[in-house]
Amino acid sequence: MGMVQTAQPVLTHEKALWMYRKMVEIRRFEDAVHDLFAKGKLPGFVHLYAGEEAVAVGVCAHLSEADSITSTHRGHGHCIAKGCDLDGMMAEIYGKATGLCKGKGGSMHIADLTKGMLGANGIVGGGFPLACGAALTAKRKGTNQVAVCFFGDGANNQGTFHEGLNLAAIWKLPVIFVAENNGYAEATPFTYASSCRRIADRAAAYDIPGVVVDGKDVVAVYQAAEEAVRRARSGEGPTLIECITYRNYGHFEGDAQTYKAKEERKRHLEELDAIVRFRSYLLDGGLASGEDLSRLEEEARAAVEQAIQFAEESPFPSPTDLFDDVYVSY
């Protein structure tokens, strides 16, 4: 402590730029969805990931398309970090035929199995067993793929958390359970609903490693995920990583957020912002230039703009689509 340590080369230049780009892309995307919703352009329930970018990006930085992730109702960030197409995502949120799910899923069910994104999920806790299943496939087929299960602090009280972690532990499945502890489940504080002090403390109940990281420090997330993914790929079984984070918007669009203290919000949105911090980190460490980052920001902005235009101009599904895609055959 206090001693200067030889700086470990945590991130390569390429990786760092990819991560920054993805984080900014998520932020821009969510800010845009927020505005579009406010303008009445988007139907349905919309849950935004803004503020939590470091989690999805820090973890997915270790994954390829062959790896799987399961997501939550707050899934846009996971989609983007896992490489889903922005145009298809935005069109999906608009309910358009060109959406990733042909407009049938919407925000709460965006998926792209070709990218290993097994879907946002409207059922809190729905992802634990599914991720175990994807990991079971990997294990059985002898690939070295892993599965990541993103879940919220609210989800950590679901029975499926317990069943999923136990199953993964006894079968040594290559799963990484990533808790996104943003302090609230809807309007209910984590500290009220969960009897544990930290979600990571619950790892001991399954005899697996439990790690807590600052979920707004993308490098910290990246490092924790690195070890967990390594463990998983080498057959050592699951890891539980708890990322302490914060959602910048309400639970869903329309939430007045009365349960959040003003100072808390301010601190998170201003001082602790993950993108601002990563930007400084990159610049200070000489990992990227200001021009690099501005270019990435501009690219992200343009990509989101383009996605909105794509979605706006896309057609709605046709009436017969209602009946398709229920079964492969019936």
Place this chain on the structure above:
Amino acid sequence: MGMVQTAQPVLTHEKALWMYRKMVEIRRFEDAVHDLFAKGKLPGFVHLYAGEEAVAVGVCAHLSEADSITSTHRGHGHCIAKGCDLDGMMAEIYGKATGLCKGKGGSMHIADLTKGMLGANGIVGGGFPLACGAALTAKRKGTNQVAVCFFGDGANNQGTFHEGLNLAAIWKLPVIFVAENNGYAEATPFTYASSCRRIADRAAAYDIPGVVVDGKDVVAVYQAAEEAVRRARSGEGPTLIECITYRNYGHFEGDAQTYKAKEERKRHLEELDAIVRFRSYLLDGGLASGEDLSRLEEEARAAVEQAIQFAEESPFPSPTDLFDDVYVSY
């Protein structure tokens, strides 16, 4: 260790005799059911509690009829320890109209709410939430009643375990969760199905005390339960007690028990038998005389005999009973 400690007056004479009587009653009852089943006298699935008497008795010794317990598929022992009528129990297992549930429930659903026995349960893990509910009633009404949830090592991997313990912990409900770890769930060893080393280790995930005791030492169970019941009654919340025990018979009647090692069985049925050990403890400690115990044994034998006769002589339900008791009103 090795030092002689001043013997604490753990048990009164009355309590000791009551406990011995109940343990023997359970054993006789279960042995009788075993024989009756083998003779083809009893329909259905029957799961016997023989071998685990010390758990139900050591815990229920602290309860009154106003306290509640939830039970499992292996419920006869809990019933007896909680004061259910042997005649009514045996008649229930025979499917007779005089059974505690008028023959409608059978072995897997024996209940007597007037004794605070909320039912055997055919659903593994079904008792966790129910016990929380009974405790919630006690808390809300401001009585100082407690609820005890008996459950097996297999049940400890159900989602309801997690949800029940978390709920009880955050609401500081007066519940005692009593794990009966008999080493197996059906034919599946605890060590295979559970990722924890000890079930009690899982208590930490809920920030509640977790205790492991020799579940075949009724005094040890009694002492652990004493503290847990005290905590519960005084508003300090739930406790998890893991009792290491063994079932003398198979999972259900008809099970060849090939998964049990010969020596293990022998050791448990002979050396470690809870009743034999308690008998010595009582005699050695001068808490009871040989005559006392013989008398209790005889009483228990007679009570079980009487229950069988009662059941045999009782009528079956009448046809219209089929339609009754679905609703209070419809």
Place this chain on the structure above:
Amino acid sequence: MARSISFSEAINEALTIAMAADENVILMGEDVVGGAQVDHLQDDEAWGGVLGVTKGLVQQFGRDRVLDTPISEAGYIGAAVGAAATGLRPVAELMFNDFIGSCLDQLMNQAAKLRYMFGGKAEVPLTIRTMHGAGFRAAAQHSQSLYALFTHIPGLKVVVPSTPADAKGLLLTSIADNDPVVFFEDKTLYNVKGEVPEGDYRIPLGKADIKRAGRDLTIVAIGKQVHTALAAADTLATQGIDVEVVDPRSLSPLDEDTILASVAKTNRLIVIDEATARCGVAADIAALVADKGFDSLDAPIKRITGPHTPVPFSPVLEDLYLPTPTKVIQTVAELLGDSSIAAAVS
């Protein structure tokens, strides 16, 4: 005295009355208050349920009786069952009926069966409030109408109100009822207003309401679809066709007599239910009439239901998913063998 209030206000009022009358009535569910243990939160700033239906109850009854729960449906719904069996009268909210997959056991194998399994020696005075229905652009996991699953299970009662007045009177009855009742609230009806009597009044379970009397044809409609039926009936009246609209209000028990009497009079039956058709409530009612009302039938029994698909997200598809007055009118035309009807109104 009746005033016009919304469906959600009617429910809130029923809860207020029930809680004031009996201190054994407690409310529990996810964010039924919201903001538990948040220091700065004023009670009147709390959510009061995800759509605000339980707003204000915490001010009157406190957090000891209005309990926010963790996201643990099996845990807290099961706790409500256990509490009901031991002396409380809980009203537990399952936010969306679609979440029943997480806690069906507590209702199907515990609440519904305790009394029977225990030979009549238990009572489970439990009410489950839950939202259902499509049209909210909430997609496949938040839009189902799953009352058929519960109606299938002996031991449960099932209520589906269509108006604010019915919602209030039926909810008060449900809470006072000594059996487990699953009470369905269509989220797209919450803002619909209607005349609602003040104070405590009860509508019995198992008593259908004839929402419109008519001679030519009976439409039995479930929940919100009562309004679809009424809209179609108004249009059909302009064509001289006099439709009777029957609202069963409770599906279990079901008022067979009123339905059969209506069909005995009109000799024709259409059932409208937005839920899927297979083993659904529309099939159930059709089967009832195909047996006990067969002799009065002059035409096939038609069902207008959701298709055999999940509920789609895209508004254009979701609108096609739901029954509409037009579909009803087309079906009536088909049933009466008179294509001029559909043509005239389209």
Place this chain on the structure above:
Amino acid sequence: MARSISFSEAINEALTIAMAADENVILMGEDVVGGAQVDHLQDDEAWGGVLGVTKGLVQQFGRDRVLDTPISEAGYIGAAVGAAATGLRPVAELMFNDFIGSCLDQLMNQAAKLRYMFGGKAEVPLTIRTMHGAGFRAAAQHSQSLYALFTHIPGLKVVVPSTPADAKGLLLTSIADNDPVVFFEDKTLYNVKGEVPEGDYRIPLGKADIKRAGRDLTIVAIGKQVHTALAAADTLATQGIDVEVVDPRSLSPLDEDTILASVAKTNRLIVIDEATARCGVAADIAALVADKGFDSLDAPIKRITGPHTPVPFSPVLEDLYLPTPTKVIQTVAELLGDSSIAAAVS
């Protein structure tokens, strides 16, 4: 070549064939082997399922493909869904269908809906094997027949075989099917023997089987009740009444054409299903015929089902719970308005 083997042997044979043919087929469930990691246990001493149906599979395919699970239905059934969506073809056993309360979400909201929600871009080739049925003296929580719940849910397929030969052919088809299939096995049929062809053969889903051809009356019967219907038909034949017995075999998809064609011929329908009546499969089939087959009906559609009660434990009550040939004969007598029939056979 066909030989006589039991229902459970037929299932075991289908599993063996499917696993040998495709290494993506895995089996998972509680004690589907039994005795996991017990040192002294010989594979042939392992349970092979709680009633021995999967016995012997571990010897052939090893514990990597026949997986004992913890008692965590949501966990492992959900894992089977996830595995199916990513490339395996799991056959997961839900020991008793009554336990669906612990894992309905995984089937209803995940398995059944993934494909639709994802715009057709997912496949879930999953088979759930599960025991159902009363008559085993297993009481209310181990005796239900809950196929109606699954038939109600779009996205699932539902199969209920009545004979060993059907069980084998339908199970092989179910495993090969690319959609989630819930396969019901009546535990009281396991020891019933019948002719079963050797080797791999497939019976299509959605194809009913006319188990007995007849002219006077159609009985559609589900699962074990096919045998009740056949027994009644034999007796009725002695009275000159010629009953047709239709076995739908799969409830979703349902072979509407065969049922409607039968009723078009006989003009009378009875449906026998031991499950409860409300929103049940019997109601579903009655409603189908009351619509599309109405014009051929000469009499009310009768249903013989379990009563609206949980399944009682006491053998004397459970025997009354179930449909019997006598009840069928009485209903036929009622339908034909000929009380001499019931009198003659009683």
